[in-house]
Amino acid sequence: MIKTLAFAALATAVTLSAAAFEARAEENNATILHRQGIYKVAAGHMTGLRSILAAKGGPVDNLTYHANGVLTAFQHLGDAFPPGSDKGETKAKDNIWTERAKFDKAGKNAYTAAVAMAEAAKAGEKAETRDAFKTLAGACKACHEDFRKD
Numbered sequence: 001m002i003k004t005l006a007f008a009a010l011a012t013a014v015t016l017s018a019a020a021f022e023a024r025a026e027e028n029n030a031t032i033l034h035r036q037g038i039y040k041v042a043a044g045h046m047t048g049l050r051s052i053l054a055a056k057g058g059p060v061d062n063l064t065y066h067a068n069g070v071l072t073a074f075q076h077l078g079d080a081f082p083p084g085s086d087k088g089e090t091k092a093k094d095n096i097w098t099e100r101a102k103f104d105k106a107g108k109n110a111y112t113a114a115v116a117m118a119e120a121a122k123a124g125e126k127a128e129t130r131d132a133f134k135t136l137a138g139a140c141k142a143c144h145e146d147f148r149k150d
């Protein structure tokens with residue numbers, strides 16, 4: 001009996017969270033949530049990189065983990081800004097869809113920098129990783145200035 005009640009309570013909790021999940025999916029667009037999640041992951045790895053690169057010594061092995069993390073995140077962006085994904089809770093500016101070549105170029109710049117950073121980290125070159133990190137951080141910022149609302 002107790003078990004049945006516990007199960008019923010659990011089932012209710014699952015149903016509620018499923019409903020909450022659907023409400024969230026409706027209020028936002030899955031494509032938007034996907035790209036925002038990817039950018040958050042990239043930002044988390046950038047924070048890890050910044051602190052390791054700033055420290056003397058530090059957990060250098062983790063440089064590869066974080067550098068690969070940024071690269072893998074970018075590789076999973078996919079078609080993150082299809083037409084129509086300007087509708088919902090997004091900070092994407094409208095010019096993403098009107099200045100597509102410029103936007104794609106900004107993405108390519110960041111991706112190229114992420115590849116260079118992953119290679120430098122893999123080679124155990126802290127100074128080169130730091131340089132690549134700065135280039136990448138500049139590429140993130142450049143795109144945000146042009147294509148992301150404050």
Ligand code: HEC
Nearest residue numbers: 036039040042043046090091092106107110140143147148
């Ligand atoms: C090609 C352009 C571009 C590049 C490059 C780029 N971003 Fe962004 N970023 C955006 C846009 C556009 C948004 C807004 C997405 C939305 O709200 O739909 C965004 C959103 C974000 C967000 C907020 C996510 C959220 O919680 O909603 C973070 C954090 C972020 N970017 C970090 C980064 C970092 C770190 C890098 C570099 C490693 C980076 N971005 C590179 C365009 C870019």
